[in-house]
Amino acid sequence: MDVxxxxxxxxxNGDYxxxxxxxxQRKVISMTKPIIDDALTNLYSAMNFPKTLIMADLGCSSGPNTLLVVSELVNSIDKIRLKLGNGESPExxxxxxxxxxNxxxxxxxxxxxxxxxxxxxLVANSSSSCYVSGVPGSFYTRLFLRKSLHFVYSSYSLMWLSQVPKMMNTNKGNIYMSTTSPPSVIxxxxxxxxxxxxxxxxxxxEEMVSGGRMVLTILGRQSDDPCSKECCYxxxxxxxxxNDxxxxxxxxxxxxxxxxxxxYTPSPKEVSxxxxxxxxxxxxxxxxxxxNWDACTDSNHSLSEEDEQGYNMGKCMRAVAEPLVLSHFGESVVEEVFKRYTNxxxxxMSKEKAKLVNVTVAMTRKG
Structure with a gap:
Protein backbone atom coordinates (compact mmCIF):
# COMPACT_ATOMS: atom_id res chain seq x y z
CA MET A 1 0.00 0.00 0.00
CA ASP A 2 1.38 3.37 -1.04
CA VAL A 3 -0.11 5.51 1.71
CA ASN A 13 -20.64 16.22 -0.27
CA GLY A 14 -22.31 12.82 -0.45
CA ASP A 15 -23.90 10.75 2.29
CA TYR A 16 -20.59 9.14 3.24
CA GLN A 25 -13.58 16.04 14.63
CA ARG A 26 -15.22 19.47 14.79
CA LYS A 27 -15.92 18.98 18.48
CA VAL A 28 -12.26 18.14 19.07
CA ILE A 29 -11.23 21.34 17.26
CA SER A 30 -13.53 23.34 19.56
CA MET A 31 -12.17 21.59 22.66
CA THR A 32 -8.63 22.71 21.88
CA LYS A 33 -9.50 26.35 21.12
CA PRO A 34 -8.24 27.70 24.50
CA ILE A 35 -4.81 26.18 23.84
CA ILE A 36 -4.71 27.69 20.35
CA ASP A 37 -5.75 31.11 21.70
CA ASP A 38 -2.97 31.02 24.30
CA ALA A 39 -0.39 30.07 21.69
CA LEU A 40 -1.51 32.84 19.34
CA THR A 41 -1.58 35.42 22.14
CA ASN A 42 1.98 34.56 23.14
CA LEU A 43 3.09 34.56 19.50
CA TYR A 44 1.49 37.89 18.65
CA SER A 45 2.83 39.72 21.68
CA ALA A 46 6.32 38.18 21.37
CA MET A 47 6.50 39.30 17.73
CA ASN A 48 5.63 42.86 18.78
CA PHE A 49 2.43 43.14 16.77
CA PRO A 50 3.57 41.86 13.33
CA LYS A 51 2.17 43.29 10.11
CA THR A 52 2.07 39.84 8.49
CA LEU A 53 1.47 36.35 9.84
CA ILE A 54 2.01 33.12 7.94
CA MET A 55 0.20 30.03 9.20
CA ALA A 56 -0.29 26.45 8.05
CA ASP A 57 -2.95 23.81 8.74
CA LEU A 58 -1.33 20.43 8.12
CA GLY A 59 -3.67 17.55 7.23
CA CYS A 60 -6.51 20.00 6.59
CA SER A 61 -8.79 17.50 4.77
CA SER A 62 -11.90 19.12 3.22
CA GLY A 63 -15.37 20.18 4.23
CA PRO A 64 -16.61 22.72 6.78
CA ASN A 65 -13.98 21.90 9.41
CA THR A 66 -11.18 23.11 7.14
CA LEU A 67 -12.41 26.66 6.81
CA LEU A 68 -13.71 26.62 10.38
CA VAL A 69 -10.09 26.33 11.51
CA VAL A 70 -9.07 29.23 9.24
CA SER A 71 -11.93 31.33 10.59
CA GLU A 72 -11.01 30.54 14.20
CA LEU A 73 -7.36 31.48 13.63
CA VAL A 74 -8.18 34.81 11.97
CA ASN A 75 -10.83 35.71 14.55
CA SER A 76 -8.49 34.87 17.41
CA ILE A 77 -5.76 37.10 16.03
CA ASP A 78 -8.24 39.94 15.57
CA LYS A 79 -9.46 39.70 19.16
CA ILE A 80 -5.90 39.42 20.51
CA ARG A 81 -4.91 42.50 18.52
CA LEU A 82 -7.66 44.57 20.17
CA LYS A 83 -7.03 43.13 23.62
CA LEU A 84 -3.37 44.08 23.45
CA GLY A 85 -4.22 47.56 22.23
CA ASN A 86 -2.69 47.44 18.78
CA GLY A 87 -4.68 49.25 16.11
CA GLU A 88 -3.20 47.80 12.93
CA SER A 89 -4.63 44.55 11.58
CA PRO A 90 -2.07 42.11 10.17
CA GLU A 91 -2.27 40.47 6.77
CA ASN A 102 -7.36 15.29 -0.86
CA LEU A 122 -14.58 40.22 12.40
CA VAL A 123 -14.84 42.91 15.03
CA ALA A 124 -15.63 46.50 14.07
CA ASN A 125 -12.84 48.54 12.47
CA SER A 126 -10.92 45.42 11.54
CA SER A 127 -9.06 45.44 8.27
CA SER A 128 -7.56 41.95 8.54
CA SER A 129 -6.90 40.33 5.18
CA CYS A 130 -6.75 36.55 4.91
CA TYR A 131 -5.23 34.78 1.91
CA VAL A 132 -5.80 31.05 1.52
CA SER A 133 -3.60 28.69 -0.52
CA GLY A 134 -3.52 24.92 -0.98
CA VAL A 135 -0.27 22.97 -0.55
CA PRO A 136 -0.47 19.31 -1.63
CA GLY A 137 2.15 16.96 -0.24
CA SER A 138 3.13 14.82 2.75
CA PHE A 139 3.92 16.71 5.95
CA TYR A 140 6.66 14.13 6.48
CA THR A 141 8.62 16.16 3.90
CA ARG A 142 9.58 19.82 3.63
CA LEU A 143 6.63 21.87 2.36
CA PHE A 144 7.50 25.53 2.96
CA LEU A 145 10.38 27.98 2.69
CA ARG A 146 12.96 27.94 5.43
CA LYS A 147 12.04 30.14 8.44
CA SER A 148 8.79 31.30 6.87
CA LEU A 149 6.03 30.00 9.18
CA HIS A 150 4.86 31.77 12.34
CA PHE A 151 2.18 29.29 13.40
CA VAL A 152 1.55 25.63 12.55
CA TYR A 153 -1.64 23.77 13.41
CA SER A 154 -2.74 20.18 12.92
CA SER A 155 -5.72 18.24 14.25
CA TYR A 156 -6.35 14.49 13.90
CA SER A 157 -3.66 14.01 11.27
CA LEU A 158 -0.37 13.02 12.88
CA MET A 159 -1.60 9.61 13.99
CA TRP A 160 -1.53 8.70 10.28
CA LEU A 161 1.83 7.18 9.35
CA SER A 162 3.90 7.81 6.24
CA GLN A 163 3.72 4.10 5.41
CA VAL A 164 2.43 0.80 6.71
CA PRO A 165 5.08 -0.45 9.18
CA LYS A 166 7.41 -3.12 7.80
CA MET A 167 6.61 -6.25 9.82
CA MET A 168 8.69 -9.36 10.41
CA ASN A 169 5.55 -11.39 11.19
CA THR A 170 2.05 -11.47 9.72
CA ASN A 171 -0.50 -9.62 11.83
CA LYS A 172 -2.87 -12.54 11.32
CA GLY A 173 -6.57 -11.86 11.75
CA ASN A 174 -5.92 -8.21 12.61
CA ILE A 175 -5.75 -4.96 10.67
CA TYR A 176 -4.10 -2.89 13.39
CA MET A 177 -2.33 -3.40 16.69
CA SER A 178 -4.29 -5.82 18.85
CA THR A 179 -3.88 -7.97 21.94
CA THR A 180 -3.36 -10.92 19.58
CA SER A 181 -0.73 -9.17 17.44
CA PRO A 182 2.85 -10.54 17.61
CA PRO A 183 5.25 -8.36 19.66
CA SER A 184 7.21 -7.63 16.48
CA VAL A 185 4.11 -6.01 14.96
CA ILE A 186 3.68 -3.70 17.97
CA GLU A 206 13.45 24.26 9.39
CA GLU A 207 10.30 25.97 8.16
CA MET A 208 9.35 27.89 11.32
CA VAL A 209 10.73 31.20 12.56
CA SER A 210 12.44 31.47 15.92
CA GLY A 211 9.70 31.84 18.53
CA GLY A 212 7.04 30.41 16.19
CA ARG A 213 4.25 28.37 17.78
CA MET A 214 2.83 24.97 16.89
CA VAL A 215 -0.31 23.24 18.22
CA LEU A 216 -0.89 19.58 17.38
CA THR A 217 -3.86 17.43 18.35
CA ILE A 218 -3.30 13.72 17.77
CA LEU A 219 -5.71 10.83 18.24
CA GLY A 220 -3.91 8.99 21.03
CA ARG A 221 -4.25 7.05 24.25
CA GLN A 222 -3.77 7.55 27.98
CA SER A 223 -2.49 4.05 28.65
CA ASP A 224 1.14 3.02 28.19
CA ASP A 225 -0.19 -0.10 26.42
CA PRO A 226 -0.34 0.53 22.63
CA CYS A 227 -2.95 -2.25 22.36
CA SER A 228 -5.31 -0.76 24.94
CA LYS A 229 -8.99 -0.78 24.08
CA GLU A 230 -9.22 3.02 24.11
CA CYS A 231 -7.20 3.28 20.90
CA CYS A 232 -7.59 -0.09 19.15
CA TYR A 233 -11.24 -1.04 19.67
CA ASN A 243 -13.14 -11.90 9.55
CA ASP A 244 -16.85 -12.74 9.43
CA TYR A 264 -0.45 4.88 15.48
CA THR A 265 -2.13 6.48 18.50
CA PRO A 266 0.62 7.73 20.82
CA SER A 267 0.55 8.33 24.57
CA PRO A 268 1.38 11.79 25.98
CA LYS A 269 4.74 10.41 27.10
CA GLU A 270 5.60 9.28 23.57
CA VAL A 271 4.71 12.70 22.20
CA SER A 272 6.79 14.58 24.78
CA ASN A 292 -17.46 10.15 23.12
CA TRP A 293 -18.15 8.09 20.02
CA ASP A 294 -21.68 9.47 19.96
CA ALA A 295 -20.39 13.00 19.15
CA CYS A 296 -20.25 12.15 15.46
CA THR A 297 -22.97 13.38 13.08
CA ASP A 298 -26.28 15.18 12.90
CA SER A 299 -29.37 13.42 14.15
CA ASN A 300 -31.39 11.07 11.98
CA HIS A 301 -34.81 11.23 13.57
CA SER A 302 -36.09 8.22 11.63
CA LEU A 303 -33.92 6.00 13.86
CA SER A 304 -34.05 5.11 17.53
CA GLU A 305 -31.41 6.79 19.68
CA GLU A 306 -29.47 3.52 20.01
CA ASP A 307 -29.53 2.79 16.27
CA GLU A 308 -28.77 6.42 15.46
CA GLN A 309 -25.56 6.46 17.48
CA GLY A 310 -24.19 3.36 15.78
CA TYR A 311 -25.33 4.56 12.35
CA ASN A 312 -23.66 7.94 12.80
CA MET A 313 -20.38 6.54 14.10
CA GLY A 314 -20.45 3.99 11.27
CA LYS A 315 -20.75 6.80 8.72
CA CYS A 316 -18.00 8.75 10.46
CA MET A 317 -15.62 5.78 10.24
CA ARG A 318 -16.65 5.02 6.67
CA ALA A 319 -15.75 8.59 5.67
CA VAL A 320 -12.30 7.95 7.13
CA ALA A 321 -11.62 4.32 6.21
CA GLU A 322 -13.46 3.69 2.93
CA PRO A 323 -10.61 4.76 0.60
CA LEU A 324 -8.25 2.33 2.38
CA VAL A 325 -10.75 -0.55 2.28
CA LEU A 326 -11.72 0.17 -1.33
CA SER A 327 -8.13 0.23 -2.58
CA HIS A 328 -7.27 -3.10 -0.92
CA PHE A 329 -10.42 -5.23 -1.07
CA GLY A 330 -12.15 -3.78 -4.13
CA GLU A 331 -15.44 -2.04 -4.75
CA SER A 332 -17.56 -5.21 -4.78
CA VAL A 333 -17.36 -5.76 -1.02
CA VAL A 334 -17.33 -2.19 0.30
CA GLU A 335 -21.06 -1.90 0.99
CA GLU A 336 -21.16 -5.21 2.85
CA VAL A 337 -18.04 -4.41 4.86
CA PHE A 338 -19.42 -1.13 6.16
CA LYS A 339 -22.90 -2.54 6.73
CA ARG A 340 -21.39 -5.13 9.08
CA TYR A 341 -18.97 -2.65 10.59
CA THR A 342 -21.78 -0.21 11.39
CA ASN A 343 -23.79 -3.02 13.00
CA MET A 349 -22.30 1.41 21.70
CA SER A 350 -25.46 -0.16 23.12
CA LYS A 351 -23.35 -1.93 25.75
CA GLU A 352 -20.84 0.73 26.75
CA LYS A 353 -19.88 4.37 26.32
CA ALA A 354 -16.78 4.23 24.16
CA LYS A 355 -14.42 7.21 23.94
CA LEU A 356 -11.58 8.49 21.82
CA VAL A 357 -8.53 10.02 23.48
CA ASN A 358 -6.90 13.21 22.19
CA VAL A 359 -3.33 14.30 22.94
CA THR A 360 -2.79 18.02 22.35
CA VAL A 361 0.67 19.56 22.53
CA ALA A 362 1.55 23.25 22.16
CA MET A 363 5.20 24.17 21.61
CA THR A 364 7.51 27.02 20.74
CA ARG A 365 10.36 26.95 18.21
CA LYS A 366 13.61 27.57 20.05
CA GLY A 367 15.77 30.55 19.08
Missing amino acids: SDVLRMNGG SYSNNSLL IQIYLNDLPH DFNNIFLSVSKFQKNLASQ KAYREQFQSDFLTFLKCRA VWDLLAASL MIAEGLIEEEKLDSFNIPQ NGVEKEGSFVIDCLQVTEV NIKIS
Whole structure:
Protein backbone atom coordinates (compact mmCIF):
# COMPACT_ATOMS: atom_id res chain seq x y z
CA MET A 1 0.00 0.00 0.00
CA ASP A 2 1.38 3.37 -1.04
CA VAL A 3 -0.11 5.51 1.71
CA SER A 4 0.27 8.78 -0.21
CA ASP A 5 -1.89 7.37 -3.02
CA VAL A 6 -4.74 5.90 -0.96
CA LEU A 7 -4.88 7.78 2.34
CA ARG A 8 -7.57 10.46 2.16
CA MET A 9 -10.96 11.19 3.62
CA ASN A 10 -14.01 10.61 1.42
CA GLY A 11 -14.38 13.71 -0.76
CA GLY A 12 -17.40 15.54 -2.12
CA ASN A 13 -20.64 16.22 -0.27
CA GLY A 14 -22.31 12.82 -0.45
CA ASP A 15 -23.90 10.75 2.29
CA TYR A 16 -20.59 9.14 3.24
CA SER A 17 -18.36 12.15 2.64
CA TYR A 18 -16.02 13.46 5.30
CA SER A 19 -17.65 16.85 4.75
CA ASN A 20 -20.95 15.51 6.10
CA ASN A 21 -19.55 13.13 8.71
CA SER A 22 -16.93 15.02 10.69
CA LEU A 23 -18.87 16.50 13.58
CA LEU A 24 -16.76 14.51 16.05
CA GLN A 25 -13.58 16.04 14.63
CA ARG A 26 -15.22 19.47 14.79
CA LYS A 27 -15.92 18.98 18.48
CA VAL A 28 -12.26 18.14 19.07
CA ILE A 29 -11.23 21.34 17.26
CA SER A 30 -13.53 23.34 19.56
CA MET A 31 -12.17 21.59 22.66
CA THR A 32 -8.63 22.71 21.88
CA LYS A 33 -9.50 26.35 21.12
CA PRO A 34 -8.24 27.70 24.50
CA ILE A 35 -4.81 26.18 23.84
CA ILE A 36 -4.71 27.69 20.35
CA ASP A 37 -5.75 31.11 21.70
CA ASP A 38 -2.97 31.02 24.30
CA ALA A 39 -0.39 30.07 21.69
CA LEU A 40 -1.51 32.84 19.34
CA THR A 41 -1.58 35.42 22.14
CA ASN A 42 1.98 34.56 23.14
CA LEU A 43 3.09 34.56 19.50
CA TYR A 44 1.49 37.89 18.65
CA SER A 45 2.83 39.72 21.68
CA ALA A 46 6.32 38.18 21.37
CA MET A 47 6.50 39.30 17.73
CA ASN A 48 5.63 42.86 18.78
CA PHE A 49 2.43 43.14 16.77
CA PRO A 50 3.57 41.86 13.33
CA LYS A 51 2.17 43.29 10.11
CA THR A 52 2.07 39.84 8.49
CA LEU A 53 1.47 36.35 9.84
CA ILE A 54 2.01 33.12 7.94
CA MET A 55 0.20 30.03 9.20
CA ALA A 56 -0.29 26.45 8.05
CA ASP A 57 -2.95 23.81 8.74
CA LEU A 58 -1.33 20.43 8.12
CA GLY A 59 -3.67 17.55 7.23
CA CYS A 60 -6.51 20.00 6.59
CA SER A 61 -8.79 17.50 4.77
CA SER A 62 -11.90 19.12 3.22
CA GLY A 63 -15.37 20.18 4.23
CA PRO A 64 -16.61 22.72 6.78
CA ASN A 65 -13.98 21.90 9.41
CA THR A 66 -11.18 23.11 7.14
CA LEU A 67 -12.41 26.66 6.81
CA LEU A 68 -13.71 26.62 10.38
CA VAL A 69 -10.09 26.33 11.51
CA VAL A 70 -9.07 29.23 9.24
CA SER A 71 -11.93 31.33 10.59
CA GLU A 72 -11.01 30.54 14.20
CA LEU A 73 -7.36 31.48 13.63
CA VAL A 74 -8.18 34.81 11.97
CA ASN A 75 -10.83 35.71 14.55
CA SER A 76 -8.49 34.87 17.41
CA ILE A 77 -5.76 37.10 16.03
CA ASP A 78 -8.24 39.94 15.57
CA LYS A 79 -9.46 39.70 19.16
CA ILE A 80 -5.90 39.42 20.51
CA ARG A 81 -4.91 42.50 18.52
CA LEU A 82 -7.66 44.57 20.17
CA LYS A 83 -7.03 43.13 23.62
CA LEU A 84 -3.37 44.08 23.45
CA GLY A 85 -4.22 47.56 22.23
CA ASN A 86 -2.69 47.44 18.78
CA GLY A 87 -4.68 49.25 16.11
CA GLU A 88 -3.20 47.80 12.93
CA SER A 89 -4.63 44.55 11.58
CA PRO A 90 -2.07 42.11 10.17
CA GLU A 91 -2.27 40.47 6.77
CA ILE A 92 -2.61 36.72 7.23
CA GLN A 93 -1.53 34.00 4.82
CA ILE A 94 -2.89 30.53 5.61
CA TYR A 95 -1.62 27.44 3.82
CA LEU A 96 -3.91 24.40 3.74
CA ASN A 97 -1.94 21.18 3.37
CA ASP A 98 -2.89 17.58 2.75
CA LEU A 99 -1.91 14.68 0.52
CA PRO A 100 -2.41 15.24 -3.23
CA HIS A 101 -5.60 13.14 -3.46
CA ASN A 102 -7.36 15.29 -0.86
CA ASP A 103 -10.50 17.02 -2.16
CA PHE A 104 -8.94 20.47 -2.54
CA ASN A 105 -11.58 21.41 -5.12
CA ASN A 106 -14.24 21.23 -2.41
CA ILE A 107 -12.21 23.67 -0.33
CA PHE A 108 -11.53 26.13 -3.13
CA LEU A 109 -15.20 26.23 -4.17
CA SER A 110 -16.04 27.40 -0.64
CA VAL A 111 -13.35 30.06 -0.24
CA SER A 112 -15.26 32.96 -1.79
CA LYS A 113 -18.28 32.44 0.48
CA PHE A 114 -15.94 31.94 3.42
CA GLN A 115 -14.19 35.27 2.75
CA LYS A 116 -17.54 37.10 2.80
CA ASN A 117 -18.65 35.37 6.00
CA LEU A 118 -15.32 36.10 7.65
CA ALA A 119 -15.60 39.82 6.88
CA SER A 120 -18.96 39.93 8.67
CA GLN A 121 -17.60 38.03 11.71
CA LEU A 122 -14.58 40.22 12.40
CA VAL A 123 -14.84 42.91 15.03
CA ALA A 124 -15.63 46.50 14.07
CA ASN A 125 -12.84 48.54 12.47
CA SER A 126 -10.92 45.42 11.54
CA SER A 127 -9.06 45.44 8.27
CA SER A 128 -7.56 41.95 8.54
CA SER A 129 -6.90 40.33 5.18
CA CYS A 130 -6.75 36.55 4.91
CA TYR A 131 -5.23 34.78 1.91
CA VAL A 132 -5.80 31.05 1.52
CA SER A 133 -3.60 28.69 -0.52
CA GLY A 134 -3.52 24.92 -0.98
CA VAL A 135 -0.27 22.97 -0.55
CA PRO A 136 -0.47 19.31 -1.63
CA GLY A 137 2.15 16.96 -0.24
CA SER A 138 3.13 14.82 2.75
CA PHE A 139 3.92 16.71 5.95
CA TYR A 140 6.66 14.13 6.48
CA THR A 141 8.62 16.16 3.90
CA ARG A 142 9.58 19.82 3.63
CA LEU A 143 6.63 21.87 2.36
CA PHE A 144 7.50 25.53 2.96
CA LEU A 145 10.38 27.98 2.69
CA ARG A 146 12.96 27.94 5.43
CA LYS A 147 12.04 30.14 8.44
CA SER A 148 8.79 31.30 6.87
CA LEU A 149 6.03 30.00 9.18
CA HIS A 150 4.86 31.77 12.34
CA PHE A 151 2.18 29.29 13.40
CA VAL A 152 1.55 25.63 12.55
CA TYR A 153 -1.64 23.77 13.41
CA SER A 154 -2.74 20.18 12.92
CA SER A 155 -5.72 18.24 14.25
CA TYR A 156 -6.35 14.49 13.90
CA SER A 157 -3.66 14.01 11.27
CA LEU A 158 -0.37 13.02 12.88
CA MET A 159 -1.60 9.61 13.99
CA TRP A 160 -1.53 8.70 10.28
CA LEU A 161 1.83 7.18 9.35
CA SER A 162 3.90 7.81 6.24
CA GLN A 163 3.72 4.10 5.41
CA VAL A 164 2.43 0.80 6.71
CA PRO A 165 5.08 -0.45 9.18
CA LYS A 166 7.41 -3.12 7.80
CA MET A 167 6.61 -6.25 9.82
CA MET A 168 8.69 -9.36 10.41
CA ASN A 169 5.55 -11.39 11.19
CA THR A 170 2.05 -11.47 9.72
CA ASN A 171 -0.50 -9.62 11.83
CA LYS A 172 -2.87 -12.54 11.32
CA GLY A 173 -6.57 -11.86 11.75
CA ASN A 174 -5.92 -8.21 12.61
CA ILE A 175 -5.75 -4.96 10.67
CA TYR A 176 -4.10 -2.89 13.39
CA MET A 177 -2.33 -3.40 16.69
CA SER A 178 -4.29 -5.82 18.85
CA THR A 179 -3.88 -7.97 21.94
CA THR A 180 -3.36 -10.92 19.58
CA SER A 181 -0.73 -9.17 17.44
CA PRO A 182 2.85 -10.54 17.61
CA PRO A 183 5.25 -8.36 19.66
CA SER A 184 7.21 -7.63 16.48
CA VAL A 185 4.11 -6.01 14.96
CA ILE A 186 3.68 -3.70 17.97
CA LYS A 187 7.38 -2.84 17.78
CA ALA A 188 7.13 -2.06 14.06
CA TYR A 189 4.19 0.29 14.61
CA ARG A 190 5.90 2.08 17.50
CA GLU A 191 9.15 2.55 15.61
CA GLN A 192 7.36 3.81 12.50
CA PHE A 193 5.58 6.47 14.57
CA GLN A 194 8.79 7.50 16.31
CA SER A 195 10.59 7.83 12.98
CA ASP A 196 7.72 9.75 11.35
CA PHE A 197 7.20 12.11 14.27
CA LEU A 198 10.90 12.92 14.39
CA THR A 199 10.88 13.63 10.64
CA PHE A 200 7.82 15.84 11.02
CA LEU A 201 9.43 17.90 13.77
CA LYS A 202 12.70 18.27 11.86
CA CYS A 203 10.86 19.55 8.78
CA ARG A 204 8.81 22.04 10.80
CA ALA A 205 11.90 23.19 12.70
CA GLU A 206 13.45 24.26 9.39
CA GLU A 207 10.30 25.97 8.16
CA MET A 208 9.35 27.89 11.32
CA VAL A 209 10.73 31.20 12.56
CA SER A 210 12.44 31.47 15.92
CA GLY A 211 9.70 31.84 18.53
CA GLY A 212 7.04 30.41 16.19
CA ARG A 213 4.25 28.37 17.78
CA MET A 214 2.83 24.97 16.89
CA VAL A 215 -0.31 23.24 18.22
CA LEU A 216 -0.89 19.58 17.38
CA THR A 217 -3.86 17.43 18.35
CA ILE A 218 -3.30 13.72 17.77
CA LEU A 219 -5.71 10.83 18.24
CA GLY A 220 -3.91 8.99 21.03
CA ARG A 221 -4.25 7.05 24.25
CA GLN A 222 -3.77 7.55 27.98
CA SER A 223 -2.49 4.05 28.65
CA ASP A 224 1.14 3.02 28.19
CA ASP A 225 -0.19 -0.10 26.42
CA PRO A 226 -0.34 0.53 22.63
CA CYS A 227 -2.95 -2.25 22.36
CA SER A 228 -5.31 -0.76 24.94
CA LYS A 229 -8.99 -0.78 24.08
CA GLU A 230 -9.22 3.02 24.11
CA CYS A 231 -7.20 3.28 20.90
CA CYS A 232 -7.59 -0.09 19.15
CA TYR A 233 -11.24 -1.04 19.67
CA VAL A 234 -12.61 0.96 16.75
CA TRP A 235 -10.32 -0.99 14.38
CA ASP A 236 -10.96 -4.32 16.15
CA LEU A 237 -14.63 -3.96 15.18
CA LEU A 238 -13.70 -3.48 11.52
CA ALA A 239 -11.37 -6.50 11.72
CA ALA A 240 -14.24 -8.55 13.19
CA SER A 241 -16.45 -7.57 10.24
CA LEU A 242 -13.78 -8.61 7.74
CA ASN A 243 -13.14 -11.90 9.55
CA ASP A 244 -16.85 -12.74 9.43
CA MET A 245 -16.80 -12.19 5.68
CA ILE A 246 -13.76 -14.48 5.36
CA ALA A 247 -15.65 -17.20 7.25
CA GLU A 248 -18.48 -16.85 4.72
CA GLY A 249 -16.13 -16.95 1.74
CA LEU A 250 -16.78 -13.34 0.74
CA ILE A 251 -13.16 -12.24 1.23
CA GLU A 252 -9.92 -14.19 0.87
CA GLU A 253 -7.98 -14.70 4.08
CA GLU A 254 -4.74 -13.64 2.38
CA LYS A 255 -6.32 -10.28 1.60
CA LEU A 256 -6.94 -9.60 5.28
CA ASP A 257 -3.48 -10.79 6.32
CA SER A 258 -1.88 -8.22 4.01
CA PHE A 259 -4.07 -5.30 5.15
CA ASN A 260 -2.86 -3.09 8.00
CA ILE A 261 -4.06 0.39 8.95
CA PRO A 262 -1.22 2.98 8.68
CA GLN A 263 -1.96 4.63 12.00
CA TYR A 264 -0.45 4.88 15.48
CA THR A 265 -2.13 6.48 18.50
CA PRO A 266 0.62 7.73 20.82
CA SER A 267 0.55 8.33 24.57
CA PRO A 268 1.38 11.79 25.98
CA LYS A 269 4.74 10.41 27.10
CA GLU A 270 5.60 9.28 23.57
CA VAL A 271 4.71 12.70 22.20
CA SER A 272 6.79 14.58 24.78
CA ASN A 273 9.71 12.15 24.35
CA GLY A 274 9.64 12.77 20.60
CA VAL A 275 9.69 16.54 21.02
CA GLU A 276 12.55 16.35 23.52
CA LYS A 277 14.54 13.97 21.33
CA GLU A 278 14.28 16.20 18.25
CA GLY A 279 15.29 19.17 20.36
CA SER A 280 14.10 22.19 18.35
CA PHE A 281 10.96 22.94 20.37
CA VAL A 282 9.96 23.70 23.95
CA ILE A 283 6.66 22.20 25.14
CA ASP A 284 4.34 24.89 26.53
CA CYS A 285 1.31 22.69 27.17
CA LEU A 286 0.49 18.97 26.97
CA GLN A 287 -3.14 18.05 27.50
CA VAL A 288 -5.23 14.88 27.26
CA THR A 289 -8.96 15.05 26.55
CA GLU A 290 -11.70 12.57 25.66
CA VAL A 291 -14.60 12.65 23.24
CA ASN A 292 -17.46 10.15 23.12
CA TRP A 293 -18.15 8.09 20.02
CA ASP A 294 -21.68 9.47 19.96
CA ALA A 295 -20.39 13.00 19.15
CA CYS A 296 -20.25 12.15 15.46
CA THR A 297 -22.97 13.38 13.08
CA ASP A 298 -26.28 15.18 12.90
CA SER A 299 -29.37 13.42 14.15
CA ASN A 300 -31.39 11.07 11.98
CA HIS A 301 -34.81 11.23 13.57
CA SER A 302 -36.09 8.22 11.63
CA LEU A 303 -33.92 6.00 13.86
CA SER A 304 -34.05 5.11 17.53
CA GLU A 305 -31.41 6.79 19.68
CA GLU A 306 -29.47 3.52 20.01
CA ASP A 307 -29.53 2.79 16.27
CA GLU A 308 -28.77 6.42 15.46
CA GLN A 309 -25.56 6.46 17.48
CA GLY A 310 -24.19 3.36 15.78
CA TYR A 311 -25.33 4.56 12.35
CA ASN A 312 -23.66 7.94 12.80
CA MET A 313 -20.38 6.54 14.10
CA GLY A 314 -20.45 3.99 11.27
CA LYS A 315 -20.75 6.80 8.72
CA CYS A 316 -18.00 8.75 10.46
CA MET A 317 -15.62 5.78 10.24
CA ARG A 318 -16.65 5.02 6.67
CA ALA A 319 -15.75 8.59 5.67
CA VAL A 320 -12.30 7.95 7.13
CA ALA A 321 -11.62 4.32 6.21
CA GLU A 322 -13.46 3.69 2.93
CA PRO A 323 -10.61 4.76 0.60
CA LEU A 324 -8.25 2.33 2.38
CA VAL A 325 -10.75 -0.55 2.28
CA LEU A 326 -11.72 0.17 -1.33
CA SER A 327 -8.13 0.23 -2.58
CA HIS A 328 -7.27 -3.10 -0.92
CA PHE A 329 -10.42 -5.23 -1.07
CA GLY A 330 -12.15 -3.78 -4.13
CA GLU A 331 -15.44 -2.04 -4.75
CA SER A 332 -17.56 -5.21 -4.78
CA VAL A 333 -17.36 -5.76 -1.02
CA VAL A 334 -17.33 -2.19 0.30
CA GLU A 335 -21.06 -1.90 0.99
CA GLU A 336 -21.16 -5.21 2.85
CA VAL A 337 -18.04 -4.41 4.86
CA PHE A 338 -19.42 -1.13 6.16
CA LYS A 339 -22.90 -2.54 6.73
CA ARG A 340 -21.39 -5.13 9.08
CA TYR A 341 -18.97 -2.65 10.59
CA THR A 342 -21.78 -0.21 11.39
CA ASN A 343 -23.79 -3.02 13.00
CA ASN A 344 -20.81 -4.02 15.14
CA ILE A 345 -20.37 -0.40 16.21
CA LYS A 346 -24.07 -0.16 17.07
CA ILE A 347 -23.91 -3.30 19.22
CA SER A 348 -20.81 -2.03 21.00
CA MET A 349 -22.30 1.41 21.70
CA SER A 350 -25.46 -0.16 23.12
CA LYS A 351 -23.35 -1.93 25.75
CA GLU A 352 -20.84 0.73 26.75
CA LYS A 353 -19.88 4.37 26.32
CA ALA A 354 -16.78 4.23 24.16
CA LYS A 355 -14.42 7.21 23.94
CA LEU A 356 -11.58 8.49 21.82
CA VAL A 357 -8.53 10.02 23.48
CA ASN A 358 -6.90 13.21 22.19
CA VAL A 359 -3.33 14.30 22.94
CA THR A 360 -2.79 18.02 22.35
CA VAL A 361 0.67 19.56 22.53
CA ALA A 362 1.55 23.25 22.16
CA MET A 363 5.20 24.17 21.61
CA THR A 364 7.51 27.02 20.74
CA ARG A 365 10.36 26.95 18.21
CA LYS A 366 13.61 27.57 20.05
CA GLY A 367 15.77 30.55 19.08
